[in-house]
Amino acid sequence: MDFQFSPEDDLFRRELRNFVESELPDNWEGGGRWPEEWDWDFTMSLRKKLAAKGWLTMHWPKEYGGQSASPIKSAIYNEELAYMRAPGRDIFGVRMLGPTLMIHGTEEQKKVHLPPISRGEIQWCQGYSEPESGSDLASLATRAVLDDDEYVLNGTKIWTTLGHRADWIFCLARTDPDAPKHRGISFLLIDMKTPGIEVRPIINMAGGHEFNQVIFDNVR
Structure with missing residues (x-):
């Protein structure tokens, strides 16, 4: 088995590295996580700019704005940006929500949400952990009750990374309280500008702000 990178892969690495180096300030020491x-x-x-180059979602299928790039090429992309401690990658939209919608989303959801992610225009955050359940999703207490054609959401999420910057949140909520605790949970997409959403900052010991508490009060 040949473990060498192909000439095409080496060319892409050089092109990516040269581009990112030209974009970073001369005194760049890298940001945080x-x-x-x-x-x-x-x-x-x-x-x-990475999106305009087609690199942000290169591993996505072409039909959704990607390049159907190989795992090797995708790994090179992540490796180079990590090595230079360069910002710009998108974990929540590109890596988490996008593939989920491709498999489980409706055609309308794909048309609405995938293009702005692939263009790098939108920030998503994740609403999973809760004050009394942490990452134990089976015990989450946030409720979404169907009222006509709308869900009414009440509850609290915590440790919501970039919640103060996010345009949208993908959120888990209990929609069937009578189902076994590992079931009856729905995956909701919510505009963070919706009335009833409050974002409270959680400042770390170094004075940094990446985590938040997100409160839903009769959010429709």
Whole structure:
């Protein structure tokens, strides 16, 4: 078995590295795991440029705005950006929500949500953990009750990374309280500007702000 990179892969690595190096400030020492206040605008700017190159969602199928890139090429992309501690990658939209919608979403959901992700125009966050359940999703207490054609959502999520910056949140809520605790849970897509949503910052010991508490009060 040949473990060498192909000439095409080597060419892509050089092109990507040269591009990112040209975009980073001369004194760039790298940001943290998540963008902070000081590098947020730069993060979004670089993300859009990566998207314009077709690299942000290169591993996505072509029908959804990707390149159907190989796992090797995708790994090179992540490796180079990590090595240079460059911002711009999108975990929640590109890596988590996008593939989920491709498999389980409706055609309308795909048409509405996938294009802005692939263009690097939107920030998503994840609403899973709760104050009394942590990552034990089977014990989540956030409820969504169907009222005509709308769900009414009440509950609290915590440790919501980038919740203060997010445009939308994908959120797990209990929609069938009579089902076994591992069932009766629905995956909801919610605009963070919807009335009834409150985002409270959680500041870490170093003064950084990446986590949040998100409260839903009769959110429709």
